[in-house]
Amino acid sequence: MQVRIMLQIVGDDGTIGGTEEIAALTKVTEGAEDLGLSLAESKALLAAAQQRIVEAQVNGWLEKHRHCPISGRKLRCKGSYPVTFRTLFGDVQLKSPRFYVLKERQANGPATISPLTRLLPDHVAPERLYLETRWASLVPYAAAADLLADVLPVESGVNATTVRQHVLRAAERIEGDLAEQRASFTEGADSRDWDDLPVPDGRMVIGLDGGYIRDWRDRKKNFELIVGRSMPEDGEARYIGFVHGYDRKPQRRVIDHLRRQGFQADQDLTFITDGGEEVRSLAERISPCSEHVLDWLHITMRITVLRQFAQGLMHHDKDPGVATIDELRRIKWFLWHGNTYRASGAIDDLLLDLEALESRYPNLRRFRTAMREFRVYITSNEASLINYGERYRSGERISSAFVEATVNAVISKRFAKKQQMQWSRRGAHLLLQTRARTLDGSLRATFEHWYPGMMNDNNRGHRQAAA
Known part of the structure; x- marks a missing residue:
């Protein structure tokens, strides 16, 4: 035929x-x-x-x-x-x-x-640029090129280098769409305008955490990526990511990210972080209605390490070991209930006891060092300690466990943490912008904003209704 x-x-x-x-x-x-x-x-x-x-x-x-x-x-x-x-x-x-x-x-x-x-x-056609950006944000550049060549008649014009160039070009355009530099939502705004704002939808929670990937320039070193996830009470979650130190205006990025999600200046905002200096500084002065909460998961992880040292001490000197375990239990109880004064006093007393203790325990020196670091950690984040028990009973978030999953989803599964892939700071930062929007489903809307002709009738109706 x-x-x-x-x-x-x-x-x-x-x-x-x-x-x-x-x-x-x-x-x-x-x-x-x-x-x-x-x-x-x-x-x-x-x-x-x-x-x-x-x-x-x-x-x-x-x-x-x-x-x-x-x-x-x-x-x-x-x-x-x-x-x-x-x-x-x-x-x-x-x-x-x-x-x-x-x-x-x-x-x-x-x-x-x-x-x-x-x-x-x-x-390059916008639809092709969108597909290349989307797939290269999910899988390696070479795999994305092979995928497109398998299903589309583009064998002669697609390769890993071309795909990478197109993705970075799209990411640079996303960077260019960022709003002007602002350190907070109230900078340059008149507080009298707050009376005209609608009633906020509810509290928004944003968790930030860091992950490390290998540096392409110095392959013996790593550099840090900061990623996060913001979740409103009613609405879809969104991802954010950038390379620490490469992005000179990270607060502007956080503000722009929250604005695109519908956040307004008089809305309650909670930052949950691991207490690191880099991510803690991002939470400062973002919004007058914001608060910074030290992640309970990271507190318990440090106490667990101290408890393991105390159990080792108990095998060599039972009475001091039992007393130390009981004291750690008291410290954890004080922190859970937000009693920072009693917790700080108990930490200082336990550290003094360890300094004066004479024991054959081989890891006693390491135990003392870990205890000093824990005291510095709690003291540095004292303003971020809350009554975790009360907030937990009210159904609010006290842990950034959801951010740990975000680190795995955004960093580990694409930047090949286990395979030790090497990245330039610019390449990693730009890819983070497209990957974050691909994972949370907002990449298509970004391209439709650039190229209105890509919007079909259904999407156009949804965008008009949302506006």
């Missing part, structure tokens, strides 16, 4: 062009694998149709933009040069003509112009 596939293009004014054959197939039916189009045949068909369709669209667009915008006179053509337009269905080869500018207008500009550069500034 022979199949001929014809293409007929109708112009914007309703004129019908000629009918052209774009594919002729010979199908022999001997098994299930012979039914319908094969992947190779569908690729060839899509590539041929795409070439003809894009050519017709570009020719029509050039015809409309060949005239002087002031006088309306038709411009003379100087020649053309080849242009490659990368689309979802193959790389389309086009001719970009150059037109002479009218002499009376050459004094303040170039002698020739290429109108097609306005239509194709990036030489």
